[in-house]
Amino acid sequence: MKSVSRCLLAVLAAVPAVLGQDPILIFRPLPQPLRLPPGLVQTLKINKAASYFGDTLRAVDCDNDIDLPFGLCSNFLFGGHAMTSSHLEGEIRIRFYPPVRNVAHFEVQHFALTGDDGVLQTPGGYTLPVLGNTVTDGPDLLSEGDLDLTTGGVTNIKYRVLFSNTALLALGGVNPKLERPVIEFPGIRGRAWIRFEQRADGLLDYHFSGTTFLPLGKDSQGDIVRWPMPNCDPAFRCASVPARGTSLHPHLAISTKEPAGEPCFPNCPDIPPNSIQEFTVFGHSSSFGDDFELDIPQLGGLGPGRSHIQGRLMIQFGPRSGGSIPFIIRSLPAAGLIQDPPVNAVFGRGFGPGLLGHEEFLRFPLLTYKLERVVFVDEPFAINHGHVDLRTGRVLGEYFYPSFYGQSLAEVLFAQNDGRISTLPFDVVAKENPVSNPGYAFFERGTNGQTVFRLSAEHTRSFAGFRFPSPDHVKANSFLAGPKGGLNLFLRLQAMRTQDAPRAVKSGSAANVLTSVGDRISYNYSVPCDGKSARHSFEYTNTNTGPSGGTFKMLRLANVTCTNSRGSNAAPGDYDTVTMSGFGTWSKDSPATPRFGTFQVSTSPAYPYVSIFVFQNPDQNGNVVLSSANTKPVERPLP
Secondary structure (H helix, E strand, O other), X not given: OOOOOHHHHHHHHOOOOOOOOOOOEOOOOOOOOOOOOHHHEEEEEOOHHHOEEEEEEEOEOOOXXXXXXXXXXXXXXXXXXEEEEEEEEEEEEEEEOOOEOOEEEEEEEEEEEEEOOEEEEOOOOOEEEEOOOEEEEOOOOOEEEEEEOOOOOEEEEEEEEEEEOHHHHHHHHHOOOOOOOOEEEXXXXXXXXXXXXXXXXXXXXXXXEEEOOXXXXXXXXXXXXXXXXXXXXXXXXXXXXXXXXXXXXXXEEEEOOOOXXXXXXXXXXXXXXXXXXXXXXXXXXXXXXXXXXXXXXHHOOOEEEEEEEEOEEEEEEOOOEOOEEEEEEEEEOOOOOOOOOOOOHHHOOOOOOOEEEOOEEEEOOOOEEEEOOOEEEEOOOOOOEEEEEOOOOEEOOOEEEEEEEEOHHHHHHHHHOOOOOOOOOEEEEEOOOOOOOOOXXXXXXXXXXXXXXXXXXXXXXXXXXXXXXXOOOOHHHOEEOOOOOEEEEEEEEEEEEOOOOOOOEEEEEEEEEEOOOOOEEEEEEEEEOOOOOOOOEEEEEEOOOOOOOEEEEEEEEEEEEEEOOOOOOOOOOOOOEEEEEEEEEEOOOOOOOOEEEEEEEEOOOOOOEEEEEEEOOOOOOOOOEEEEEEOOOOOOOOO
């Protein structure tokens, strides 16, 4: 890393420190151990359709020091992230060392991988040509890792490369004191993933995926960080504007194998390049949680914890690159919500509101826990990045969604382990290899042309030697996880974006509905799907005798979205799922206090579901949810 400037090193050193140790991932045994290639060396041509590199730059100008050096302000310069990507071709050479206890160290050499010309583009109209795309090895540095032949798991990954193109030349031109860095995956707040796959010819197919976080900070050795405008001379000396807090999020994917998936034509989803699209989360088929396998006798066995979630996905699609389009996802709460959902204070500034989860019970065979303040939060530094293959609608290779799962039990768990637990995000992954994880991530065309995003991802890590709280949350009564203790985290997302013009008015009601936590509720609603009519209604009653019981009556509509569940036979302009939010009153308030409520109902016979939240100002425990109710499916649905 000698070529990294002193100012960049200083900024990286200021990234929030990770508490405790990095997580130990658990890899399941393969049906047959991998066999190393003859002579322990292989040279392979990479597959261009499955290999790419680029960057997602967060071009901002933060004028408040509290948002620096990481650029945590929302003052985007051009209406969104600046995205560029280029598919690669060339060869790689992998040298293995003789295995020790079934673990083989290896090194990867890249032979000047070259990419197609492209553009750096934002939805706000910014476009800069990106020419001369290449990826090479860092000077005197090879990429390396350790391969467990029995599981296929790769650990101790250090991936070191140089990116070159005219966009980086332009950025360096307006920041002459910022030297060109060797990009290392995972680096700081990044990730690196390698998978090998046995081939019939005795060689091993190779798959790599990596992203990292490179903040430029406020200044470069005293000079304010600047952003190049597309007004450049032939040497790419460009006009510029201040860009304090701008950060780079370089990504690289290399694969020696053709992308999986069948062609989707003529029913491919609508993926508009260089755009930002809002998708509504379908609560029935969207959930996150953990199948706690803690090796603690006092619990009696497995504890499946699951909460269904409500909110939105904001998906930004980048410029087209060959046969694919890059994209990033940001999760958001229900439209109109102005109170941030609960976010665990251990993660600090920059962790914005995400998807809200319902209060639930975590039931082990012998003990039961109540889960409150349930929230799904995106990692703000390691942006989740993918490429959708326009031929199939599938996301190329493994797709990672770095995120945090917040709830009341996790808060106690962090406190009782005295900072030993890493606060790196959970890198839930949809693996392309169904042997180790039958996950998936793809876009599809749904009813009446709506676009559907579906994700099934997992993350397994060791919990051996850590403390798990007792139901009374007293540290002296906590339990110590045994050597086989593990966390089996999962994320299931299904979200829709309607294409047709809504014209229906949806209404319905139900009484004496049993929720997942044992409450009895009733509700009725009537709402125009276009949201334009002043005539609307929503009323919800929870008969719980505690604080969550009462009646919410919506007086002013904030937002409504009508979508269709998968497989719906609704006619154009009609829908079976309504998601609405607005302001109203709560029967227990005296005097009356404005309350905010959100509601989703699916009347699909195949996917019936109701999700309701009523919010309050934070109470003494930090709860912002006043009343929560949902009809959680008995079995965990796949999206």
